[in-house]
Amino acid sequence: MINVKAGSVVFEHVRKTFGSFTAIPDLSITIEPGTLVTLLGPSGCGKTTTLRMLAGLEHPTSGRILIGGKDVTMLPANERDVSMVFQSYALFPHMSAVENVAYGLLSSGLKKNEAKEKAEEGLKLVGLGGMGHRLPAELSGGQQQRVAVARALVLEPQVLLLDEPLSNLDARLRRRVRTEIRELQQRLGFTAVYVTHDQDEALAVSDRIVVMKDGQIAQSGAPRELYETPASSFIADFMGEANVIPCEVIGLEGSSAVIRVGSIEHRVPTRQPRSGSAKLAVRPGAIQIGASGGTGLPGRVLHSAYLGGHVEYEVETEVGTLFIIDHDVEHSLAAASDVTLGFKNRGIALIDA
CATH class of the missing domain: 2.40.50.100 (RNA polymerase II/Efflux pump adaptor protein, barrel-sandwich hybrid domain)
Known part of the structure; x- marks a missing residue:
């Protein structure tokens, strides 16, 4: 049984610099548990840097990041209760779908039989029941992305991070997979932070959209609010x-x-x-x-x-x-x-x- 633990996310006056360049001047965001919030903006706006700081792949220059009320600002990635779905899927080509999903469970110390059982459950959750024996090369792009989502979900994170998860798919498949991700998030009730530069994608999947520009929040709100009453x-x-x-x-x-x-x-x-x-x-x-x-x-x-x-x-x-x-x-x-x-x-x- 996969038990989702929806956690909150808080950025408190987070600043990130790279040498003399300031990527994030002063960022404060609160994400409620069980919601899907999209960071949206053009290339270079700071959305990926924000996601990487939340994942623990980058550390803020100043400010605090809290997950589920716990200060994780300087914790390494493996000590944060988050999982990430990458743009490139990042599946092991020599492993079957079920082995890919079970990999993180085995690494965390779960027994082989328990890990396999939970991995198969994860695959069923994303509509890939009975396909666990297939290698990534034997799966379509959309199926590979669902394997990546299952791999992240079986770890039962407080927050699921999705970094441009649909950018490698064609337009028709993007529409279908984004619908599947949204339905899964609503059914399980997990907290998700979703990064994209695609406005239609953000409108379709989000409870709330945070539009970023030059490392700052240009406007934040529900999809309909941003579309119908833009602030600038x-x-x-x-x-x-x-x-x-x-x-x-x-x-x-x-x-x-x-x-x-x-x-x-x-x-x-x-x-x-x-x-x-x-x-x-x-x-x-x-x-x-x-x-x-x-x-x-x-x-x-x-x-x-x-x-x-x-x-x-x-x-x-x-x-x-x-x-x-x-x-x-x-x-x-x-x-x-x-x-x-x-x-x-x-x-x-x-x-x-």
């Missing part, structure tokens, strides 16, 4: 495409603001209520496109591209060129068409207000 231009653009356009805040109503863009007036959520000039993040699917002459923002289609399930437009307007996704493929518009634009109720938020 960086978040708006990084969490899926967004049109960032100037607007005027002409009224405030609680946590909402009434804004004006050209001749359009619209109510949108805001984090920092304040009248005057501001910026608006508008998702491509949040713009309605219609025939010219209506009420709204006039524009002209510069480019039109049919992509099967939707049409992509670039439309020139008085506030700049807007990228629009429209699912009305039956009435697509050609380049040079005059149009009128409006805003839908979701997918629009004030930033830098």
Whole structure:
């Protein structure tokens, strides 16, 4: 029986330098037990360094790291109650799947029969029951990744660390395996820290996303919160495409603001209520496109591209060129068409207000 021990994770003012370079200036994060938190960001943002410090592969220059309430800041990797799933799977090619899963158990002193039994249970847990005799070369990429997950889980860690676990898989397989990882995490209730640069992956698997930039937290929150109410231009653009356009805040109503863009007036959520000039993040699917002459923002289609399930437009307007996704493929518009634009109720938020 595999007994999961979900532990909390706390970073307290953690700083990490490499010589004169500061990778992490001052990082504080709390991860609740039983949640899956994704560290997301572009290359060089500090997410992998953060994960390596949690794993004990790097030590902070200052600050504290706690796992399950215990200070592990300077403990070596083998004395921390964590397991890691690597990007490269890191399976022994000469060992069968069950031998790979049992390896860590044997190294920790478990008897051979007990280790094999627990390894087989781990393989069943990830949907590979009956396949323990196969070598890694006889398994698909997705199956190899599931072996790696099973190997980590049978050690019953307080925290499971996943470092770009799906980057070696093709797009279709990535979607399937990320769903399997999320379902497994929810079923067993373990704490997981997941590192990726893929926004769709983060949105699909996370309880909470921590977006990092230059070693700091740019924004943290639930997937829907980050996508629908980004706090900055960086978040708006990084969490899926967004049109960032100037607007005027002409009224405030609680946590909402009434804004004006050209001749359009619209109510949108805001984090920092304040009248005057501001910026608006508008998702491509949040713009309605219609025939010219209506009420709204006039524009002209510069480019039109049919992509099967939707049409992509670039439309020139008085506030700049807007990228629009429209699912009305039956009435697509050609380049040079005059149009009128409006805003839908979701997918629009004030930033830098």
